[in-house]
Amino acid sequence: xxxxxxxxxxxxxxxxxxxxxxxxxxxxxxxxxxxxxxxxxxxxxxxxxxxxxxxxxxxxxxxxxxxxxxxxxxxxxxxxxxxxxxxxxxxxxxxxxxxxxxxxxxxxxxxxxxxxxxxxxxxxxxxxxxxxxxxxxxxxxxxx
Numbered sequence: 001x002x003x004x005x006x007x008x009x010x011x012x013x014x015x016x017x018x019x020x021x022x023x024x025x026x027x028x029x030x031x032x033x034x035x036x037x038x039x040x041x042x043x044x045x046x047x048x049x050x051x052x053x054x055x056x057x058x059x060x061x062x063x064x065x066x067x068x069x070x071x072x073x074x075x076x077x078x079x080x081x082x083x084x085x086x087x088x089x090x091x092x093x094x095x096x097x098x099x100x101x102x103x104x105x106x107x108x109x110x111x112x113x114x115x116x117x118x119x120x121x122x123x124x125x126x127x128x129x130x131x132x133x134x135x136x137x138x139x140x141x142x143x144x
Contacts, residue, residue, distance in 0.1 A: 025082035025093050028058040028144040031122055033136035041131035053136060055122055062097055062111055075099040088141060089118050099126050
């Protein structure tokens with residue numbers, strides 16, 4: 001009987017610990033970029049910009065502001081795939097999103113935040129861009 005009670009206590013502690021832990025994918029994060037690249041359908045850089053953009057992501061929504069001028073792109077998150085090996089150092093998180101630009105027409109797409117050797121990129125794939133993608137080179141991030 002004592003062994004059974006001990007097992008139940010250990011199980012409850014394990015469950016409580018697992019519930020209390022959150023992954024970076026559960027947190028609201030703002031990624032800051034000062035360089036972006038437009039990637040063509042062949043994967044080549046077609047254009048580059050040096051705008052200051054902030055990409056705020058959560059499990060529910062994404063918003064992008066450009067040069068501090070307010071939100072230019074918003075998105076409703078439909079699905080999150082979290083594959084961080086070491087958060088913000090190695091791995092990635094992919095958000096399946098319905099995007100809308102400044103009250104414009106909605107378009108399906110995704111946002112993939114990927115880190116390789118501590119360098120983070122944010123890749124926007126949006127159906128309305130006809131195969132082109134926007135890659136933001138992330139200079140820093142902040143968990144909220």
